[in-house]
């Protein structure tokens with residue numbers, strides 16, 4: 001909200017200065033006419049001369065004000081338009097605000113500062129063992145729709161990566177029970193083209209071998225590649241954790257052309273590069289939700305995974321992160337709260353305000369959610385933390401059935417509605433809880449400042465926004 005307020009303030013302020021300048025300009029114009037007239041009257045009394053000087057001074061002053069005011073105005077406009085610098089050869093730290101997808105940002109001085117805070121990670125991974133009973137979560141067996149065989153009544157059937165779940169199937173999928181649900185990677189009938197996210201068999205085999213996965217992605221060259229800080233990561237994790245960076249061909253060639261190619265084993269630093277062919281969505285952000293949400297599908301044998309957006313560099317040991325956020329809290333899904341916004345309704349307003357997404361699509365999504373019981377935000381019983389607006393750039397999860405179910409459900413919302421995942425998080429979580437009162441997802445929403453302590457934030461690479469996002 002602070003962002004909104006700053007935004008509203010910026011221009012009215014400038015306008016007042018300019019209005020004042022213009023009105024005084026008008027006055028002085030009138031004033032010079034008066035003085036010309038007084039010259040025609042021949043004899044000048046000292047009082048008149050004094051008045052003339054005053055007018056002259058006023059005119060000069062207003063010209064100065066006009067120029068100064070305009071300059072500031074123009075500068076503010078330029079700053080807000082291009083506050084993401086166009087050339088970013090050096091990595092820039094973004095302490096104060098990670099909302100860097102937002103290009104129209106108020107000038108730096110007005111942004112609220114956000115800082116990291118202390119996170120009580122263990123000192124070392126020595127002697128770290130998964131606690132007994134930690135995996136004492138709800139168990140059921142979850143299967144995934146692999147292929148859709150639609151009866152082609154109208155010959156218009158088009159296979160989709162997310163499949164075509166009906167509203168009834170969607171409703172049933174929220175029950176935590178043995179079942180088969182849609183969860184991406186849905187193939188079409190034989191003979192149809194791939195629905196996308198194609199991987200090399202060798203990469204697939206490698207990913208199947210992972211027990212713990214840290215992953216990230218860059219599609220459409222939207223970011224620079226940030227290697228995890230090697231010296232802060234234990235040898236144990238280097239040996240036992242898979243660090244996988246998903247890239248498309250375009251990003252890979254861009255990185256290579258910038259002198260950052262993978263080595264002969266396919267690594268850039270700790271990152272194992274996995275190239276994704278045939279992206280399932282035109283919108284790169286939506287495509288990015290596949291590895292973000294579906295790590296349990298991509299790493300089918302892993303017990304844990306950590307997701308981080310490519311705008312961040314991992315600065316902490318993944319096993320210590322798992323111990324702190326999952327084991328110690330007895331949680332199966334950990335994600336940080338948003339640093340500013342605590343209500344999904346604020347998030348909706350903000351998304352529209354910053355033109356993050358097609359307004360009609362947002363309205364349709366929320367009309368649907370409200371009709372399905374998404375509670376209206378009540379400021380009166382507002383407890384700032386458990387508010388379910390995530391800053392979803394950092395997710396730590398155990399691949400338990402409940403956690404996997406939630407991931408699939410959240411992905412399905414992003415597939416069906418807008419790709420702004422902060423918008424569907426609260427609804428998905430609350431509905432899952434409502435429909436399984438005796439089988440809660442053990443969710444831990446931690447403080448955003450803790451996220452900031454584990455990673456280093458950078459701005460996105462400045463690129464024109466992909467089509468279809470606005």
Ligand SMILES: *[C@@H]1O[C@H](CO)[C@@H](O)[C@H](O)[C@H]1NC(C)=O
Pocket residue numbers: 133136
């Ligand atoms: C597992 O959790 C249930 C409650 O969810 C509890 O009653 C039970 O004692 C736990 N089992 C162990 C071994 O901790």
Ligand SMILES: *[C@@H]1O[C@H](CO)[C@@H](O)[C@H](O)[C@H]1NC(C)=O
Pocket residue numbers: 140141178
């Ligand atoms: C669910 O599946 C598991 C095995 O995957 C089985 O042991 C269990 O009995 C099933 N539960 C129900 C209610 O069918």
Ligand SMILES: *[C@@H]1O[C@H](CO)[C@@H](O)[C@H](O)[C@H]1NC(C)=O
Pocket residue numbers: 358359360361364470
């Ligand atoms: C916005 O979304 C609506 C409904 O989903 C759609 O009909 C419309 O074409 C979209 N507009 C643009 C510009 O994408």
